[in-house]
Amino acid sequence: MSAPVLFESHCHTPLCRHAVGSPSEYARFALERGLAGINITCHGPTPREWGHCMAQSEWPKYLEIIEAARVEFEGQLEVKVGIECDFLPSLVSYWREFLADKKLSHVLGSVHPQVADYRAQFWHGDALGYQKTYFKHLADAAETGLFDTLSHPDLVKNSTPQEWDVKRIMPHVCRQLDRIQKTGVAMELNTSGVLKRIPEMNPNPAMLREIAARDIPIVLGADAHVPERVADRFEEALGLLARCGFSHVSFFVDRKRREVSIETARQSLKKGATALFE
Ligand SMILES: [Zn+2]
Ligand SMILES: [Zn+2]
DSSP: OOOOOOEEOOBOOGGGSSOOSOHHHHHHHHHHTTOSEEEEOOBOOOTTOOTTSOOGGGHHHHHHHHHHHHHHTTTTOEEEEEEEEEOOGGGHHHHHHHHHTOOOSEEEEEOOTTSHHHHHHHOOSOHHHHHHHHHHHHHHHHHTTOOSEEOSTTGGGGTSGGGOOHHHHHHHHHHHHHHHHHHTOEEEEEGGGGGSSSOSOBSOHHHHHHHHHTTOOEEEEOOBSSGGGTTTTHHHHHHHHHHTTOSEEEEEETTEEEEEEHHHHHHHOOOOSOOTTO
């Protein structure tokens, strides 16, 4: 076991109303798993106050509960404030303004095809068309320059699992990855995909290989909505990354990207005492 190096880059708080556990509880698991730090990235407030996001008025509370964890774990684990921003073309100017005066560590840009407002605008009864729109939006999100990392970047496969055909969509995905590569934005390998309708991490291995081929940085996130899932399946994820052509894994601290070799990351992880999801 070597010194802690890795961060958890994607996890939540009860303010989004579909997660449990305080930032301190998430931090405790991060420490137990041998991480160096944790970016808390709860669903940031949207103008229409969607049910899966914190309310505008809750932002100070969000900072307060993360600050309490930061103080509690000082000297042991870095606890940082991040955010997950729902991407919709119509929200770009809102996020630009919202993010302008915030001091954040990691900003996730997320296209959530299951969100009612997104579906209402872009679902036209055609699964392949919806998938294409989703991947185009990922590249649009990257080009805004607002985000460090694009989360769970093939989530749309779970909207119509029976209509998911990697070979069919991949040429379109590759065109969008070419756009993303030019922006320098990172992409996430999200281990919570194994709990979804198509039970595999997001994105799928074929897409991971295309990301690696373009040298797009990859960030690991468990997308934990319960503390026990912090760093869930990171060993498996690192193995997958290595098989798909990556040598390094990235994370953000104060919005600056850091990179460690997969081998170093692997050696730094500890088996948690509470391996609930094994
Ligand atoms: Zn969530
Ligand atoms: Zn998400």
